[in-house]
Amino acid sequence: MKIYHTPSLINKRHSILERVNAVYCFRCLLVIALTSFLLGSPTYSQENVGVIHGELIDGKLDEPIANHPVTLNIHRAGDIAKQETTTDADGHYHFEKLPIDMQTHYSITTTYDDTEHIEKDLVLSSFVPELVVDINLGGTTDDISKIRIKTYSIAIGFESELHLRVGLLSIFEVFALENKSTLPFQTTLNNEEGGLHFVLPKGSAVFKPFSPASLTFNPTNGHVILKKPLPTGEMEGGFGYNILANGRDINLSRQIPIYTDEIILLIPQGISIAPSSKEFKKENPTQFHGIVYTRYVAAPETGFTVGETPDLSLTASGLPFTKQGSNIGQMVLIAVAAALAGGFLVAAIFTLRGTQRSTDNSDTTDTTQMDTGWLRKLNDSDLENARTARLEFITMLDALYEKQDISERVYNRLRKEQTDLLTEILDQRKERGIDN
Numbered sequence: 001m002k003i004y005h006t007p008s009l010i011n012k013r014h015s016i017l018e019r020v021n022a023v024y025c026f027r028c029l030l031v032i033a034l035t036s037f038l039l040g041s042p043t044y045s046q047e048n049v050g051v052i053h054g055e056l057i058d059g060k061l062d063e064p065i066a067n068h069p070v071t072l073n074i075h076r077a078g079d080i081a082k083q084e085t086t087t088d089a090d091g092h093y094h095f096e097k098l099p100i101d102m103q104t105h106y107s108i109t110t111t112y113d114d115t116e117h118i119e120k121d122l123v124l125s126s127f128v129p130e131l132v133v134d135i136n137l138g139g140t141t142d143d144i145s146k147i148r149i150k151t152y153s154i155a156i157g158f159e160s161e162l163h164l165r166v167g168l169l170s171i172f173e174v175f176a177l178e179n180k181s182t183l184p185f186q187t188t189l190n191n192e193e194g195g196l197h198f199v200l201p202k203g204s205a206v207f208k209p210f211s212p213a214s215l216t217f218n219p220t221n222g223h224v225i226l227k228k229p230l231p232t233g234e235m236e237g238g239f240g241y242n243i244l245a246n247g248r249d250i251n252l253s254r255q256i257p258i259y260t261d262e263i264i265l266l267i268p269q270g271i272s273i274a275p276s277s278k279e280f281k282k283e284n285p286t287q288f289h290g291i292v293y294t295r296y297v298a299a300p301e302t303g304f305t306v307g308e309t310p311d312l313s314l315t316a317s318g319l320p321f322t323k324q325g326s327n328i329g330q331m332v333l334i335a336v337a338a339a340l341a342g343g344f345l346v347a348a349i350f351t352l353r354g355t356q357r358s359t360d361n362s363d364t365t366d367t368t369q370m371d372t373g374w375l376r377k378l379n380d381s382d383l384e385n386a387r388t389a390r391l392e393f394i395t396m397l398d399a400l401y402e403k404q405d406i407s408e409r410v411y412n413r414l415r416k417e418q419t420d421l422l423t424e425i426l427d428q429r430k431e432r433g434i435d436n
Contacts, residue, residue, distance in 0.1 A: 050124035052106060052131045053094040056087050059139015059183065064091025069110065073404065076104045080404070100124045107404060112137040115184075115228065116407045139183050140229045144306060146181035147230070147258050154252065154312070155266040155293070156273060164271070167245035167316070171204070174238035177230075177258065184229035190221055195230030196237075197223055199254040201312070206242040212410070215239055245316065252312035259306055262299035265314075269294050277311035376428065383429060390422040 052072065056065040067086055070093040074081040087093045098106065106122040119133055157170040179185050189197045196215075200207070200222045207224070209215035215237065216225050224239060243250065250273065265280060267273050269292045280296035304310055378386065394415060401411040 048100050048126075049097045050100050050129035050131070051094070051096045052098060052108070052122060052124070052133060053092065053096075054108075054131075054133040054135060056091045056093065056110065056112075057134065057136045057139075058112075059136045061138070065112065065137065066091055068112070071109045072098075073107045073109065074098070074104065075107065076101075078402075080402075098124060100126060100129060108133060108135070109404075110135065110137070115231070116409075117231065118233070118404065120233065120404075136183060140186040141181045141183040142185070142187045143181060144185075144187065144258070147177065147179055147185055149175055149177045149258050149260040151176045151262055151264060152260050153264040153266060156268065156271070156314075158271075167250075168242060169245065169250065170240060170242055171252065172210075172238065172240045173198075174210075174236070176234070176236050178234045179230050179232045181232060184231050186229040189223065192218070192223070192225060192227075194225040194227050196226035197257050198225075198239075199223055199257065200241060201243065201252045201254050203246075203251075204241045204243050208240045210238040210240065211414075212237055213413075217241075248316045250314040250316070252314065253309055254312070256304045256306060256308045256310065260304040262297060263304065263310060263312070264298075265296040265312075266293040267296070267314075268292070272317040273314050274317070275311075276313040276315050279311065380432065380434060383425065383432075383434070387422070387425045387429070390418055390425060394418050394422065 056068055056070065057063070058065050065087060066089045068091075070085055070087060072083040072085075072095045074083070076099075083095055085093050085095060104124075106124070108119040108122065110117055115137075117135060117137055119135060122131055122133065124131060153174045155172040155174070157172060158164040158168070159170055163169070184195065186193060186195050187197070188194075200217070202222070204222070207217035209217075209224075212226065214226060214228060216227065217223070218225060226237075243252070263280075265275055266286065269285060274294075275296050277298070279298045279300070281298070283295045283297050286293045286295045298304075298310065397406070397411060397415050397418065400406045401408070406414075
């Protein structure tokens with residue numbers, strides 16, 4: 001019997017064809033399997049709808065919260081629709097038949113003990129058509145490791161030429177922080193409970209909170225305190241105060257109460273002040289509403305740890321302090337943006353003040369009257385800048401509210417304040433005949 005041997009080339013081709021066929025069959029089977037999986041997935045996928053449900057819990061009492069309102073916000077293509085429900089006797093809430101698509105996400109809000117709670121960025125999909133979101137209200141944590149300041153910005157300003165010459169400066173401090181815990185943060189410092197504790201430098205005076213307005217100052221220990229627990233998620237805020245330079249030195253140093261990624265110093269160009277520490281690196285200038293600020297940034301690799309005291313001393317190169325370049329006059333115009341911290345707006349602080357300050361605890365009405373007096377002293381160009389700044393601030397508030405980055409209560413209060421101040425500006429323009 002003759003034995004015929006297939007040439008080696010033919011054997012190789014036959015082997016290659018077998019592998020190609022095997023790969024092709026595997027792909028076919030994979031497609032069939034995926035199709036079967038998708039077609040055999042739960043009813044939610046077939047109907048392209050899903051469910052979000054959960055339980056409201058009183059963290060202090062460790063009990064469910066019955067008969068309590070819960071709001072579901074449906075975010076789609078820039079629009080927000082709302083659904084409302086009430087928890088049952090066991091504290092459970094339920095939202096069903098919710099659309100599942102790539103352009104839709106959800107958030108849940110509820111208010112308890114005068115504190116608004118929000119669960120953001122809830123996403124349903126064909127693979128996860130059901131979300132269980134339990135919300136613990138009233139409970140707190142004191143784990144400081146969960147709190148982080150992304151950016152702490154300190155801006156230097158002045159209220160008048162006289163204040164500048166004698167070394168009396170206005171300091172504006174703005175922060176963007178994050179509570180990574182699932183519970184609001186609260187701690188005790190010097191027998192005072194609070195969600196935030198900041199230390200002001202020695203010699204500071206005339207404290208003024210910007211946001212949240214509930215920030216208070218204890219002159220006995222020099223602490224700024226937010227007495228309510230710090231909510232979960234991200235938060236922006238700020239405050240201001242005055243400080244008198246000691247000769248050529250301005251010392252803003254104090255202990256860091258919260259781990260901080262970076263500290264930024266903003267100094268108007270032309271003012272002969274600069275940080276003493278080499279840790280602050282000079283970066284490109286930043287312009288806010290026509291005023292150019294020199295920007296110094298300190299961002300060590302390990303950040304600033306709790307209890308650390310960074311060198312925040314400043315040195316003036318001349319006495320009295322001098323200002324060159326464009327005439328800022330007697331108007332302080334400062335807006336600090338959280339683009340420095342990664343795209344979140346921290347605050348826009350716009351103040352028009354006279355050389356004579358009224359009482360430290362003046363209310364909103366007093367501030368408006370003080371602004372009105374200074375509006376009459378501004379030239380037409382500065383008045384136009386003031387109008388533009390107010391409009392920009394109102395636009396910013398509207399954008400934040402649409403994105404639900406601020407509560408309705410805060411939005412209404414701030415928008416009313418800014419609208420009233422804008423009205424005073426527009427009335428002044430009409431008196432001068434600028435607007436008919």
